[in-house]
Amino acid sequence: MPPAVFLDRPLKLRPILKQARWGGRQLGEVLGRPIGPESDWAESWEVADCPGAKSVIAAGPHEGETLADLLRKFPRQLLGEELARAETPSAFPLLIKYLDAADVLSVQVHPNDAQAARMDPGQRGKTEAWVILDARPDSRLYCGLKSGIDREQLREAIDSGTVADCLHEVPARRGDCLFIPAGTVHAIGGGILLAEVQQSSDLTFRLDDWGRLGADGQPRPLHIGQSLECIDFARGPVNPVVPEPAAAGAPPxxxxxxxxxxxxxxxxxxxxxxxxxxxxxxxxxxxxxxxxxxxxxxxxxxxxxxxxxxxxxxxxxxxxxxxxxxxxxxxxxxxxxxxx
CATH class of the missing domain: 2.60.120.10 (Jelly Rolls)
Structure with missing residues (x-):
């Protein structure tokens, strides 16, 4: 007799809302998330199975259970036979977010899987992608290094406070998609609302913070050594994805x-x-x-x-x-x- 099907319907999850100095109010005012009165709402984690941030089912037969609970009880029904057989994950493999960047984020880089395992055992690497939902006309994205920038040149820019001169910039346009493999230097500019799909990892190394001071009046810590170790200097500039043409028929x-x-x-x-x-x-x-x-x-x-x-x-x-x-x-x- 085949097993009973316990996950035979779409799952609605409760968003996990996070505040940060660069956030704003669009998560609530545009996307309808239940934010408070503050003006620093930065991220809404929509599908998450991370330490300290686990999505909870919002409705239906599994209301109140976490995504981690369902993964443990029904791995094949949730993930699929082939995926569950190929890997028995200890956590759901993806993290899905909405981000409201009212101000520019720090310049960052994420490790790949091998680097993450070496630097922080048990962590995944972090490859991600952004889909721009809205942006001010002057908003910019910083994706990769300019052509020809090598480790020595970047090191000199770090020492002289001119990292921004090494970054490849593109305008942020509604509907654009940017694919950011692990090892890519990047930053999200101010005035951008986006959806982010990424490996389930929050391992981030800050390369530069635009000279800003933290809430305590001091510069926030940078992770120069780890960043230089993780950067893929062969990648160069990253530009918006050119989508594969829509297939014939409806829906496109x-x-x-x-x-x-x-x-x-x-x-x-x-x-x-x-x-x-x-x-x-x-x-x-x-x-x-x-x-x-x-x-x-x-x-x-x-x-x-x-x-x-x-x-x-x-x-x-x-x-x-x-x-x-x-x-x-x-x-x-x-x-x-x-x-x-």
């Missing part, structure tokens, strides 16, 4: 990212359409417009910025854009490839 879908850790596809639904069942779990982010997710005889409303974790055991879904949604319903579909 673009492939934004395909890497060993995750895939990102962007769907634009202008009429009801089916999302077939998949062999592994997926995360859906409704980044523009509104609609409804139908499964079996049930429906689940999708407001802007809604996030749903779709277990592998969940069957076919139907996505229905709301009547009158200008431009339809835009959904990011994040997948997890099986381990090599």
């Amino acid at each position: 879908v673009e492939t934004l990212v395909e890497c060993q850790y995750f895939t990102i596809r962007r769907h634009v639904f202008t009429q009801p359409a089916q999302l077939p069942a998949a062999a592994s779990c997926r995360i859906l982010l409704a980044i523009e417009g509104q609609g409804t997710l139908k499964f079996g005889t049930e429906t689940d409303p999708l407001e802007r910025a809604a996030v749903r974790l779709i277990p592998a055991a969940c069957g076919e879904l139907q996505v229905v854009p709301a009547d009158g949604s200008t431009g339809g319903l835009t959904v990011l579909e994040v997948g997890i490839p099986p381990a090599d």
Whole structure:
């Protein structure tokens, strides 16, 4: 007899809200997250299984349980047979966030898996991707080093306080996707609202902080040695992804990212359409417009910025854009490839 299916529906998770000096108010005022009166709301962790930050199921039969609980109880139903068989993760492998950068973030770099294991045993590396939801006309992203910058030149720039001169800049434009592999120097500029998909890791090394002082009036600590060890100097500048052309038919879908850790596809639904069942779990982010997710005889409303974790055991879904949604319903579909 086949096992009972306990994860046969989309999972709505409670956001985990975080404050930081560079945050603002758009997580609440634009994305509808339950922020307080302060003006430093920086991140909304939508799907998380990190120490001290574990997503809790918000509704349905598993309300009140954590994502970690479901992973422990139902690894195959959640992840899918192939993914669960290839790897028995101690934590969900991805971290999904919304970020409101009212001010520029520090210049950072993240280690790859091998470096992370050596520098902080038990940690993953951190490859990530950004999809820009909104940006001021003058907003900038800093992605990679300028062509030709080597370790010695960057070291000299660190000593002289001119790291910014080494950074490759691109304008932040709504709809753009930036893929940031581990080892890429990067910073998010001010005035940007974005969705971030990343490996489940918070291991970050700060290379530069634009000369700012912390709340105590002192410069925040930098991690120069670790940063230089992790930077991939062969990578050079990083520019926005050129999406693979949308497949013929409806709804149109673009492939934004395909890497060993995750895939990102962007769907634009202008009429009801089916999302077939998949062999592994997926995360859906409704980044523009509104609609409804139908499964079996049930429906689940999708407001802007809604996030749903779709277990592998969940069957076919139907996505229905709301009547009158200008431009339809835009959904990011994040997948997890099986381990090599």
